[in-house]
Amino acid sequence: MTALPIITAPDPRLKIKARPVAAADDDVRQLMDDMLETMRKAIGIGLAAPQIGVAKRVIVVDVAREGEKPQPMMIANPEILWRSPELTTFSEGCLSLPEHYADVTRPEKIRLRYLDYQNELREIEASGLLATCIQHEIDHLDGILFVDHISTVKRGMILRKLAKAKRTRNLVAA
Ligand code: NI
Numbered sequence: 001m002t003a004l005p006i007i008t009a010p011d012p013r014l015k016i017k018a019r020p021v022a023a024a025d026d027d028v029r030q031l032m033d034d035m036l037e038t039m040r041k042a043i044g045i046g047l048a049a050p051q052i053g054v055a056k057r058v059i060v061v062d063v064a065r066e067g068e069k070p071q072p073m074m075i076a077n078p079e080i081l082w083r084s085p086e087l088t089t090f091s092e093g094c095l096s097l098p099e100h101y102a103d104v105t106r107p108e109k110i111r112l113r114y115l116d117y118q119n120e121l122r123e124i125e126a127s128g129l130l131a132t133c134i135q136h137e138i139d140h141l142d143g144i145l146f147v148d149h150i151s152t153v154k155r156g157m158i159l160r161k162l163a164k165a166k167r168t169r170n171l172v173a174a
Contacts, residue, residue, distance in 0.1 A: 001037040004052045006095045009162050014096055015143040018048075018055045020077045024119040028058060032074040032117060035060045044095045046133045048140030051096050059137035063129050076115040078138050081123070083107035090132045092146040100158045104149045106135050 007013050021028050031054060039047040039060055049058040062072045088108040093101045109127040112134060116122050126134055136146060147155040 001033045003038045003041040004034055006038065006042060006051050007053055008096050008098060008166070009145060010159055013053055014050060014145060016050060016055050017143055018050050018057045018141040020057045024076045024115045024117060028076055029117060031056065031058055032060055036072055036074070042095050046137045047095060048137045050140050057141045059141070061130070061133050061137060063133055074117040078112055078114040078134065080110050080138065081113055082111035084109035088128070088132065090129065092132070092136060094136070094146055097145065097147065097158065097162060102146065102150045102154060104146050106132055110135065
């Protein structure tokens with residue numbers, strides 16, 4: 001398992017639409033393992049393959065709290081079959097938008113179909129933080145960031161700050 005660098009916004013690689021995998025084979029399992037390691041090292045609760053520059057429909061999620069038993073989920077080709085009419089709001093962050101948070105409202109429950117680590121087709125229901133996290137990660141597979149769900153003004157402010165932080169970092173590195 002290798003922790004890989006995470007791409008931060010603004011970056012065109014975060015805006016692409018990722019492609020489904022043919023199966024959860026050894027290559028995809030390797031990708032899932034690396035993604036889990038990358039997510040854990042960055043202290044995140046979810047990561048999508050495009051965030052490490054891989055345009056495949058693969059996400060990893062673990063919403064267990066600190067001190068709780070880890071509950072990693074490795075998910076390929078996720079498909080939301082149902083969304084509850086009830087909505088919920090969480091303050092969301094993203095490893096690709098470091099240090100920025102905003103309230104995002106999404107369906108409170110979802111029914112999800114996906115291929116797991118063993119290439120088994122599974123269907124689950126998720127609610128609360130897990131449902132929000134899965135929806136956030138699936139958005140990444142379609143080139144959508146959490147800031148795309150908030151006001152244009154707030155989005156512009158966050159992206160400008162990130163772009164400026166990137167330029168400053170580059171100058172320091174140069
Ligand atoms: Ni994210």
